[in-house]
Amino acid sequence: MKLFECQDCGQLLFFENTRCERCGRLLGYLSDRAELSALEATGDNTWRALAAPGDLFRFCANSNYDACNWLVPANSGHAFCAACRLNRTIPDLHVADNLLLWQRMEAAKHRLVYALLRLGLPLVSRHDDAEKGLVFDFLSDSGTAFQEGPQVITGHAEGQITINLAEADDVERERHRREMAETYRTILGHFRHEIGHHYWERLVSGGVWHDSFRELFGDERRDYGTALEAHYTGGPPADWREHFASSYASAHPWEDFAETWAHYLHMVDTLETAAAFGLEVDAKAGRLSPLKMKIDFDPYRHGDFDALTAAWLPLTSAVNSLNHSMGQPDLYPFVLAPEVMGKLRFVHGLVHQATT
Numbered sequence: 001m002k003l004f005e006c007q008d009c010g011q012l013l014f015f016e017n018t019r020c021e022r023c024g025r026l027l028g029y030l031s032d033r034a035e036l037s038a039l040e041a042t043g044d045n046t047w048r049a050l051a052a053p054g055d056l057f058r059f060c061a062n063s064n065y066d067a068c069n070w071l072v073p074a075n076s077g078h079a080f081c082a083a084c085r086l087n088r089t090i091p092d093l094h095v096a097d098n099l100l101l102w103q104r105m106e107a108a109k110h111r112l113v114y115a116l117l118r119l120g121l122p123l124v125s126r127h128d129d130a131e132k133g134l135v136f137d138f139l140s141d142s143g144t145a146f147q148e149g150p151q152v153i154t155g156h157a158e159g160q161i162t163i164n165l166a167e168a169d170d171v172e173r174e175r176h177r178r179e180m181a182e183t184y185r186t187i188l189g190h191f192r193h194e195i196g197h198h199y200w201e202r203l204v205s206g207g208v209w210h211d212s213f214r215e216l217f218g219d220e221r222r223d224y225g226t227a228l229e230a231h232y233t234g235g236p237p238a239d240w241r242e243h244f245a246s247s248y249a250s251a252h253p254w255e256d257f258a259e260t261w262a263h264y265l266h267m268v269d270t271l272e273t274a275a276a277f278g279l280e281v282d283a284k285a286g287r288l289s290p291l292k293m294k295i296d297f298d299p300y301r302h303g304d305f306d307a308l309t310a311a312w313l314p315l316t317s318a319v320n321s322l323n324h325s326m327g328q329p330d331l332y333p334f335v336l337a338p339e340v341m342g343k344l345r346f347v348h349g350l351v352h353q354a355t356t
Contacts, residue, residue, distance in 0.1 A: 001111065001269055003276040004036035007050035015114070016107060018069045028059060028071040031082045031117055037071075046074045060084050065099060067106040083113040085125045089137040091165050098140065101168035105138055108187040112195060115269050118300040120355035122202060126159060133159060134198055140165040154190055156197035156258075163190060181247070183333040189262060196261030197254065203354050204257070209346075216343055217260075218253035227252040242337050245344075257347075260340070264347045266332070267312050271299035274315055281314040291317055305348040309341065 004013035011022040013036050018027055025038040030052060037051035046056045049071065056074035060081035063069060070081035078085060084106075091098040116123050126133030139152040139162060152164040166172045167187055177185035204213050214220070231251035240250045249259035275295035283291035293314040297307060316332040323331050336344070 001114065001273050001276070002034065006038050008038045015111070016069065018066075027069065028057060029069055030057075030071055031113070034114070034118060047071070062106065065093065065103070067103050068110065070110070082117070082123075083110050085127060086113070086123075086134055086136050087138070088126065088135040088160075089139060091138055091140050095140070097169075098165065101140075101165050102138060104168040104187060105163060105165065108191055109136065111188055111269075112191040112265075115192075115265055115300075116195070118272075119268075119351055121199065121351065122354070132202065134195075135160050137162045138165055139163075154194070156194045158201070159198055161191075161194045161198065163187075163194070183330075184246075189266075192262035192265040193258045196258035199261065199350075200254065200257050203350055209350055209353075212346065213257070214253070216346055217256045220253040222252060224252055224254065241335060243339050245334060245336065245340050256343070260343045261347055263334070263336075263340075264344055264351070267308060267344070268299040270332075271295055271308065271311055271315065274311075275299065279315070281318045283314070283318075303352055305345045308348070309344075 001015055006013055006020045006023060008025050009020065009023040011020050013020065013027065020027060020038060027036055028039055028047065028049060029036050030049060033051060035051045037049035039047040039049055042048050042056060046058050049055065049057055057071040058074050060068040060070045060072055061079040062084045068081060068084055070083060072078055072081050091102050093099050124133045126135035137160065141151050152162065154164045154167060155162055167190055173185055204210055228251055236247040236250040240247050244250045244256060245259045245263050249256040281291055281293045291314040293311040295311050299308060302308065320330040320332060323329065
């Protein structure tokens with residue numbers, strides 16, 4: 001994620017900021033420019049963005065719920081921004097706690113959409129393309145946050161991504177993480193994983209990359225239901241770390257691709273954040289394998305996968321060590337084996353081919 005700067009006073013700004021703490025100006029995000037802009041009121045609920053003088057904007061309708069700070073062109077026929085137009089179902093906001101949980105969901109989803117737009121990937125709402133469009137449904141179990149009853153299953157099906165609202169509750173999400181013996185479980189991680197299924201359908205299935213996919217990930221024609229049942233009853237193979245990014249990735253080639261896709265998004269976005277802060281790594285010990293990195297490129301646009309990994313491995317080693325100094329577990333609790341690196345290279349090539 002980039003860092004931003006107030007065009008009026010020069011204050012450092014972050015992606016979710018809605019007001020500059022120094023000059024007091026309202027802020028809005030311009031998704032087509034990847035820019036957070038200070039605003040100037042013009043009347044009739046429209047605003048002039050200092051980052052795009054000459055154009056008028058209004059806030060996405062979901063700003064009324066403090067769920068979005070993105071802008072829409074004033075002459076647009078859409079009430080919602082590019083990220084919120086992807087929604088089909090949101091929770092019942094009359095139910096206690098649902099608003100807060102949905103706001104957390106939207107914060108993660110907007111970070112996801114930021115990354116997809118930065119990569120230049122095809123991103124179309126199902127409202128605009130009924131066949132290939134994407135849509136999100138945010139649902140809660142039995143109409144309330146955690147009431148006993150039918151459970152909402154987080155997943156993807158032909159462009160429809162369903163997220164259980166309970167995943168936005170820290171306690172509930174941690175309970176699921178422990179029950180499923182996962183080392184990592186976050187809202188943003190869910191979004192990055194599920195969108196991987198969508199892009200498998202858009203970029204791999206039936207295309208020129210399909211045969212190469214099967215060589216690396218396996219034949220997705222294996223029965224999916226049977227594979228998941230075997231995974232949940234018998235667990236992953238003993239040597240899964242040598243072949244997969246996570247234990248769940250071993251369940252089926254579709255899940256392997258989605259997990260690898262999520263890790264690729266973890267990598268490029270974290271590297272962009274590190275670059276925005278000017279972070280460098282130069283370990284003061286270890287002459288045989290020194291940990292050094294400096295990011296002098298745009299991770300979202302850089303075509304050299306080796307440059308990404310050369311920066312990624314020292315960075316994750318450093319941030320994991322920082323976490324340990326605070327008594328916290330690894331920030332990035334994964335070891336990427338050579339075979340996994342090959343799969344990440346595949347995703348990198350797929351993304352850059354799709355955007356060029």
